[in-house]
Amino acid sequence: MKNTILFLLCVVLGFGCKTNNNNDSDNTAAKGVATTPQAVVTSGANIQKQTGPLAYGPNVPKVPDGDTVEIKFDVTHKLFQVKKDVLMAGWLFGDSIPGPIIHVRVGQTVKFSMTNRSSDSTMSNMSLAMNMESMKPMQHSIDFHAGMVNPEDKYRSIAAGETIHFMWTAHYPGVFMYHCGTPMVLMHMISGMVGMVIVDPKDGFPDHADREFALVQNEYYLKQASGSVYAADTIAALHRDPTYVTFNGKVSQYVFRPLRVKVGERIRVYFLNVGPNNISSFHVIGTILDKVWLDGNPANEFTGMQAVLVGPAQGAIIDFVLPEKGSYTFLDHSFANATEGAAGVFIAE
Structure with missing residues (x-):
């Protein structure tokens, strides 16, 4: 009865809900959590x-x-x-x-x-x-x-x-x-x-990925100390005013050194937004995100997405294919973040 009510609420509210009665699944409440x-x-x-x-x-x-x-x-x-x-x-x-x-x-x-x-x-x-x-x-x-x-x-x-x-x-x-x-x-x-x-998961993630990348988005809040040396600026962080936003710690590094793949490969991105403040909207120009597992859990599956909204301390696993030879920009579609450094390029060869 509870699952039926939950399903009807999901239909009325427009949510894509799944019910799962298998308590032994990776995706249900952990059983037998031992004291360490x-x-x-x-x-x-x-x-x-x-x-x-x-x-x-x-x-x-x-x-x-x-x-x-x-x-x-x-x-x-x-x-x-x-x-x-x-x-x-x-x-x-x-x-x-x-x-x-x-x-x-x-x-x-x-x-x-x-x-x-x-x-x-x-x-x-x-x-x-x-x-x-x-x-x-x-x-x-x-x-x-x-x-x-x-x-x-x-x-x-x-x-x-x-x-x-x-x-x-x-x-x-x-x-x-x-x-x-x-x-x-x-x-x-x-x-x-x-x-x-x-x-x-215990038996691995569903589907096969030909190429895997890990991308962590973070924000820098900096004040100049002397010359080229900067210190973290807590006041700027409290005002949510980042100096730079990056993938894997360096501003626009994958614009200057693109990530190289092959046309038609299934690409898997393990994506994490560590914030600490801004929401990210991850997007790849020129393709559709085939499968997205919010927080990286296959139970939370979405398909055919144009972008993935990921808040601070949230992640996703994102699968997609680049259909033709060329350069495909990936970025945070919150364009202030992209302009401050959260952008890169896939080269499909």
Whole structure:
């Protein structure tokens, strides 16, 4: 009876609803969510550097074998090149903005460690950056939207020189965000502490993709510190006035270095909008988006879309074909964002 009422409401309101009584599906409420061990915080030198089956966008790492995946992140403070002649004093997971992509499948457990290296001497030859208040050692943390854990325990802040160890299990398929959750969260996010997790269904995603790309959209809010060095500007972020909007951290990088594919290939884009403020309307000029799974979950399927509306901390998996030889621009169809750098090109050969 409940499903019947829900279906009628969907018809009246014009929604494309699905009902699913299979409680064992990847796409229903997770059953048997086990309690994970408490997080452990350690300190000391000679801690192993970043490891694991990781990649930086647009590359997509393979799903590792086994029931448990070991992953190690480093948090660093360093200068990051946003575009030519623009260096941001950033806070990074790993070596880039956004951070490394994690790719697992439903049922796998991530055995995770993160070391706060904000006090390391890698910046010693950059006196300006070292003298900036934003580059001083400070607390950091990580919040996995793909996890189902006690955030007060697993997502707690750690001081410079400390490492936090905890586990989380993937229960739902999709494209998820991770970010630093240390107050002021907005400041940590606009300084670069964001990234993507892809979770495959147990048996993999439906349909075969010939080519896969990972695209993370983010906003920069910058104020000049000295010369070509800039710092994150919280006031501008509070006023939702970005300096740049990018795919995978660099302004218009795929305009200058297009992504190359073949005519007729099924292309799959794992798309994530980490914001922190703007809604994205992802669009590819010259084709129709064949299949779109909102938040990357195959249960949330749309077909034949012209654009995908993705809010901050939301994602999508987008499948499409480029029909003829040529250049196909992809962009945020919210054109202020595209003009500020959220644009790129596919070359179909």
